[in-house]
Amino acid sequence: MAVAVTAAAVTTAYHCCSIASPLRRLPPRRRLPPTPRASGDVEIRVCTNRTCARQGGREVLAALAGLAPPRVDVASCGCLGRCGAGPNVAASVAGKGAAVFGHVGTAARGAQLLEHLLGAAEFNATTGLAVLAAKEKAETSLEKGDAAEAEALLTEAIGLNACGGVHLVYSSRSKARLTLGNISGALEDAVDAIRIAPKFTQAHLLHGDALFAMGEYCLAEDAYADALNLDPSIRRSKSYKVRVERLQEKLACVSSST
Ligand SMILES: *[C@@H]1O[C@H](CO)[C@@H](O)[C@H](O)[C@H]1NC(C)=O
Numbered sequence: 664m665a666v667a668v669t670a671a672a673v674t675t676a677y678h679c680c681s682i683a684s685p686l687r688r689l690p691p692r693r694r695l696p697p698t699p700r701a702s703g704d705v706e707i708r709v710c711t712n713r714t715c716a717r718q719g720g721r722e723v724l725a726a727l728a729g730l731a732p733p734r735v736d737v738a739s740c741g742c743l744g745r746c747g748a749g750p751n752v753a754a755s756v757a758g759k760g761a762a763v764f765g766h767v768g769t770a771a772r773g774a775q776l777l778e779h780l781l782g783a784a785e786f787n788a789t790t791g792l793a794v795l796a797a798k799e800k801a802e803t804s805l806e807k808g809d810a811a812e813a814e815a816l817l818t819e820a821i822g823l824n825a826c827g828g829v830h831l832v833y834s835s836r837s838k839a840r841l842t843l844g845n846i847s848g849a850l851e852d853a854v855d856a857i858r859i860a861p862k863f864t865q866a867h868l869l870h871g872d873a874l875f876a877m878g879e880y881c882l883a884e885d886a887y888a889d890a891l892n893l894d895p896s897i898r899r900s901k902s903y904k905v906r907v908e909r910l911q912e913k914l915a916c917v918s919s920s921t
């Protein structure tokens with residue numbers, strides 16, 4: 664009985680989707696405009712080859728990605744030489760040249776490097792690290808099921824006005840708010856994360872999740888398609904497959920009763 668009621672509610676509200684096509688075969692609906700790149704572009708490459716990986720290269724890569732302002736492009740790379748003096752990090756600042764930095768083995772060293780490259784006026788290492796730590800603590804709380812504590816920590820982190828990693832904080836809070844049932848709050852946070860970092864795939868997935876929770880299945884489908892556009896490799900991930908299946912179930916309700 665409850666199932667029938669749900670299906671009927673869905674039928675009356677949603678006729679907009681191209682429900683015959685499975686989500687994964689839909690052509691991209693809207694191409695996202697490329698992110699405008701600032702003139703003082705900064706690229707950071709962290710060696711994750713064997714020796715550097717043993718010295719913490721992957722952890723430093725994650726920390727740098729969590730600290731960096733959107734105009735800084737952070738990625739992994741192969742051997743930069745100087746094996747044993749790592750983790751080694753190559754950095755280039757447009758117009759200023761490039762250099763390799765050794766012994767960047769902790770988040771604190773990563774933050775110092777960013778402050779050095781961008782200048783203290785643009786990047787405050789102390790604030791960046793405080794926000795990174797709060798986000799990590801919040802994610803642990805969320806995993807333990809304490810979404811309220813996670814939400815409070817993330818709200819505090821947003822208040823610190825860091826210059827980088829803020830899209831990650833909004834994304835985490837979006838997740839926490841969705842868990843708490845604050846769907847409109849979750850949607851707002853996902854939209855803010857996309858505004859700060861339009862190419863951040865996870866934010867588009869969370870945008871889709873909030874829309875799904877609102878019963879906006881067609882818009883959720885669009886948001887998932889945006890995520891897939893940005894990173895086609897997510898198609899193989901379990902979490903993406905779960906999202907698609909859940910959405911198709913809803914869309915199947917519409918097609919079977921119309
Ligand atoms: C990684 O290091 C090994 C030697 O330890 C080297 O043979 C290989 O070419 C390196 N790979 C890259 C991508 O730099």
Ligand SMILES: *[C@@H]1O[C@H](CO)[C@@H](O)[C@H](O)[C@H]1NC(C)=O
Binds near residue numbers: 783784787788789790
């Ligand atoms: C960074 O921020 C902290 C806390 O807001 C402040 O005390 C410190 O002076 C700032 N550092 C720089 C170099 O601006």
Ligand SMILES: *[C@@H]1O[C@H](CO)[C@@H](O)[C@H](O)[C@H]1NC(C)=O
Binds near residue numbers: 840845847848849851
């Ligand atoms: C839900 O999120 C909004 C922000 O969009 C916030 O203002 C509100 O306090 C939150 N509601 C609850 C019940 O936490």
